[in-house]
Amino acid sequence: MYKQRVLLWxxxxxxxxxxxxxxxxxxxxxxxxxxxxxSILINHLPFVEMEPYWSVGQETIIWDLRLPRIILxxxxxxxxxxxxxxxxxxxxxxxxxxxxxxxxxxxxLGAAATxxxxxxxxxxxxxxxxxxxxxxxxxxxxxxxxxxxxxNQRGNExxxxxxxxxxxxxxxMLTFLIAISGEQMHQIIFWMMGSLANKDWIDILILIPYYxxxxxxxxxxxxxxxxxxxxxxxAIHLGMNVERKKIFILMVGTILAASAVSIVGIxxxxxxIIPHMIRLITGPDxxxxxxxxxxxxxxxxxxxxxxxxxxxxxxELPIGVITAFIGAPxxxxxxxxxxxxxxx
Amino acid sequence: MSLLEVKHLSFAYDKKPILSxxxxxxxxxxxxxxxxxxxxxKTTLIGAMSxxxxxxxxxxxxxxxxxxxxxxxxxxxxxxxxxxxxxxxxSFTVEEVVAMGRYxxxxxxxxxxxxxxxxxxxxxxxxxxxxxxxxxxxxxxxxERQLVSLARAMxxxxxxxxxxxxxxxLDIGHQIMVMQHVRKWQRDKGLTVIMVLxxxxxxxxxCDRLLLLNHGKIQTLGTVAEVIDEKILEDVYQTKPIMIxxxxxxxxxxxxxxL
Numbered sequence: 001m002y003k004q005r006v007l008l009w010x011x012x013x014x015x016x017x018x019x020x021x022x023x024x025x026x027x028x029x030x031x032x033x034x035x036x037x038x039s040i041l042i043n044h045l046p047f048v049e050m051e052p053y054w055s056v057g058q059e060t061i062i063w064d065l066r067l068p069r070i071i072l073x074x075x076x077x078x079x080x081x082x083x084x085x086x087x088x089x090x091x092x093x094x095x096x097x098x099x100x101x102x103x104x105x106x107x108x109l110g111a112a113a114t115x116x117x118x119x120x121x122x123x124x125x126x127x128x129x130x131x132x133x134x135x136x137x138x139x140x141x142x143x144x145x146x147x148x149x150x151x152n153q154r155g156n157e158x159x160x161x162x163x164x165x166x167x168x169x170x171x172x173m174l175t176f177l178i179a180i181s182g183e184q185m186h187q188i189i190f191w192m193m194g195s196l197a198n199k200d201w202i203d204i205l206i207l208i209p210y211y212x213x214x215x216x217x218x219x220x221x222x223x224x225x226x227x228x229x230x231x232x233x234x235a236i237h238l239g240m241n242v243e244r245k246k247i248f249i250l251m252v253g254t255i256l257a258a259s260a261v262s263i264v265g266i267x268x269x270x271x272x273i274i275p276h277m278i279r280l281i282t283g284p285d286x287x288x289x290x291x292x293x294x295x296x297x298x299x300x301x302x303x304x305x306x307x308x309x310x311x312x313x314x315x316e317l318p319i320g321v322i323t324a325f326i327g328a329p330x331x332x333x334x335x336x337x338x339x340x341x342x343x344x
Numbered sequence: 345m346s347l348l349e350v351k352h353l354s355f356a357y358d359k360k361p362i363l364s365x366x367x368x369x370x371x372x373x374x375x376x377x378x379x380x381x382x383x384x385x386k387t388t389l390i391g392a393m394s395x396x397x398x399x400x401x402x403x404x405x406x407x408x409x410x411x412x413x414x415x416x417x418x419x420x421x422x423x424x425x426x427x428x429x430x431x432x433x434x435s436f437t438v439e440e441v442v443a444m445g446r447y448x449x450x451x452x453x454x455x456x457x458x459x460x461x462x463x464x465x466x467x468x469x470x471x472x473x474x475x476x477x478x479x480x481x482x483x484x485x486x487x488e489r490q491l492v493s494l495a496r497a498m499x500x501x502x503x504x505x506x507x508x509x510x511x512x513x514l515d516i517g518h519q520i521m522v523m524q525h526v527r528k529w530q531r532d533k534g535l536t537v538i539m540v541l542x543x544x545x546x547x548x549x550x551c552d553r554l555l556l557l558n559h560g561k562i563q564t565l566g567t568v569a570e571v572i573d574e575k576i577l578e579d580v581y582q583t584k585p586i587m588i589x590x591x592x593x594x595x596x597x598x599x600x601x602x603l
Contacts, residue, residue: 029347220453227444229434236396238500239420239448283480284435336591 007290010024013295017074020299022304025066029314031059037062058067072263073305074298075204075211076196077270080299084271085278085290086218087255089225090246091156097272098257101250102140102158102166104268109170110136112177112188122293127189130206130262137258141167141251153243157291161249178187193318194265203263214256214293221249222286229284266321270301276334347372348393348504355388362388364575366402370536372418372503373430375527377551378540379571381581386540387428390506393538394425406504411479420448428509428540430489431481431496438484438492439477442467445499460499467495470525470533486513494522505529507539511546523550548572548595556580565597570595 025037031166036054040062043050052059085099091100099105110133118128136341148154149161178188218225229236232242257271275289282288301319304326308319346369351368361384370376378386388425391397393404395411404411406422428494445467446460456464468474469492481489490513497505505526511519512597523546529535543549547554547568554571556563558580564571574587577598585598 045560105420114579223444223450223453226436227447228437229432230441230444231429231432233396234425234431236416236422237394237423237425237427238444241416283437285440 001117006282006291010286010295011128017295017299017302018046020302021070021074024070024302025062027306027310028061028066030061030063031312032058041067046159064200068204069199069305069309070302071180071204071218072196072199072207073208075299076260076264076267077274077301078215078294079207079211079256079297080267080271080277080301081271081274081293082215082218082290083253083256084275085248085286085293086225087271088275089151089286090228090249090253091160092228093156093160098162098253099171099261099266099268099271100164101144102170103137103252103254103258104175104261104266105138105167105170106131107137108192108266109174109177111191111262111265112294113131115184115187115191116177118182129226134258134262136170137254137261140170141254145247145251147284154247169216176194190318191265192320193310194262194267194320194323195318197309197316197318199263207259207263210256210259214252216255216261217252218249219290222290223244224288225249225290226284240336243257250322267301267323269323269331270297273300273327273330273334274300277330280334346370347374347407347589348538350393350401351403351405353389353392353404354401355385355392355397355400358560361560363392363400366560366562366563368555368565369464369587370538372536373530375537375550376539377547377548377554378538378557379542379554380557385560386557387508388506388560389557390425390538390540394423394506395419395570396425396546415585417448420502422502423504423506423580424497424500425506426490426493426497426508426510428512429491430513433482433489435480435482436471436475437478437480438495439464439468441492442477442499445496448500451463452523463499469500470498471495472521475578487515487518490514491518491522494525502535504538507537509540509542511541511543519546525549527568544572544591545597548597549590549593565592568595572598 020026022034022037026032034250036058039050040054040059043052044047044063056080080098087096087098087100088094097276111129114129118132144159144162144166147165148158160277181188224240227238228246235242248301253272263277274293278289278296282292304322307317307321308317348370350368353363354361355363357432359405359527378389380386388397392400395414406414411419435484438567442464443456445558447465450456455467457549460544464553468477471494473491476484476488482544484492495511499570507526510522514522526537527550532538539551551568553557554565554568555565556571563580574585583600586601588597588599589595590597
């Protein structure tokens with residue numbers, strides 16, 4: 001009964017994700033009918049040769065513009081939510097999210113520095129921002145790990161505070177860069193608000209290894225994440241190598257978020273809200289929580305990105321604005337609900 | 345040969361000594377009580393004996409091998425600990441939490457087998473929490489949560505069970521139930537039990553030997569009759585106990601008089 005319910009949920013969500021992809025492909029400044037959309041997709045399958053009854057322009061819109069963007073939103077949504085589950089599981093703090101160890105500010109600093117100093121001089125500008133943003137995020141993580149280390153043990157509060165310190169410092173440097181940035185200010189601010197626009201298949205190929213390895217690593221550690229709910233001391237008594245697993249899980253979660261942020265900028269609230277919401281539905285067991293959060297995160301980001309590119313005609317909205325717009329009231333609702341139940 | 349041996353164990357926190365030069369041995373199947381006033385180092389001592397505290401001086405040997413040399417899961421198959429605080433207030437169900445006791449026996453990502461589930465059900469029934477198995481732990485009382493912790497320790501199938509104040513949150517009925525159950529488990533499986541107890545009468549009735557700690561040192565180590573002694577207890581606890589004999593068990597018991 002129990003396993004069947006999880007299977008049912010999973011199957012339902014996969015179906016919903018699939019339908020969402022088709023619908024989102026059809027929606028946009030140019031509206032495409034469902035049969036054309038499906039035909040273009042099917043025609044790209046191996047060993048399928050169809051007589052095209054659609055224009056080259058329509059094919060470009062589906063295959064080169066909308067589909068990569070949709071797939072990217074699915075991957076990024078999954079990465080941020082699964083990472084959020086890991087952070088909340090390890091730190092047992094309801095406010096924990098993938099950015100708590102300073103990933104976002106480190107990445108933003110890297111991106112801002114690149115936009116300001118390097119962009120005009122380097123040839124591969126499409127990749128320099130992600131690369132240096134990623135380096136910035138990893139440096140922040142390294143700094144947090146060093147700062148919170150006491151005899152190879154790290155208390156959760158210490159880790160969180162080290163994250164706050166790191167964020168404050170890179171935030172200060174970032175503000176400084178923005179202040180001196182002049183005409184590039186616009187570009188930096190927009191990067192920080194997150195966007196999936198102007199991405200292509202190469203960005204997806206870059207993210208896929210991080211996505212797969214990171215997600216699988218967290219999936220196979222669902223038992224450890226469950227044990228941590230008993231408290232670290234009990235987890236140790238049950239034979240878990242708490243110090244090592246904790247750091248590994250946090251690092252994997254951070255790398256997941258860092259790679260996503262490096263490509264699409266800072267998209268807030270997904271990694272915070274989705275795990276909370278799913279926990280209400282599935283309960284605390286991480287076997288279900290990780291799986292369902294991945295799927296719901298994907299669907300959520302797919303639709304918020306569809307909104308971002310369609311809600312104001314002929315203008316892109318930063319996706320971070322929309323996730324926050326939906327996320328904050330929803331979080332308020334969860335908070336009140338939790339308070340009424342006497343937990344929270 | 346002794347199952348567990350503590351050799352010249354010392355521990356200091358912030359240069360303040362908590363335990364100093366503790367040595368004793370525990371043999372298999374024994375019921376060993378650790379008593380002493382607040383702050384005498386009882387919890388620290390079992391922390392070191394269970395392998396939780398690592399930065400200690402001296403040695404703790406389990407089956408002749410230093411406890412620090414065991415692999416974590418291997419150690420958890422030998423020693424189970426029921427903590428004073430019990431299971432925290434989490435939304436996992438009773439059955440899920442008890443099932444976590446199988447962790448040291450499972451490989452990474454391995455699912456629980458028929459045999460595991462049988463053990464889990466046995467523990468739930470024995471401790472009288474079968475009816476509550478689908479309830480989230482955070483809906484249970486402190487005492488019920490303590491029973492959940494004990495059930496979790498049962499399915500861990502340890503050779504040594506360490507109990508830190510197992511009866512703190514329990515009413516007298518459940519106190520007796522837990523103690524009887526631990527006794528039965530001990531008889532059936534040859535389990536070795538080490539328990540920290542505040543209640544000296546409970547300690548006198550349920551332990552073969554007692555270790556009385558005071559200011560991080562061994563005050564007395566011996567049989568119940570040797571330790572539950574008016575003079576010794578008055579010395580350590582700074583209060584004068586009234587000694588009587590338990591009418592059925594014939595062990596020393598104390599009454600307290602507050603004026």
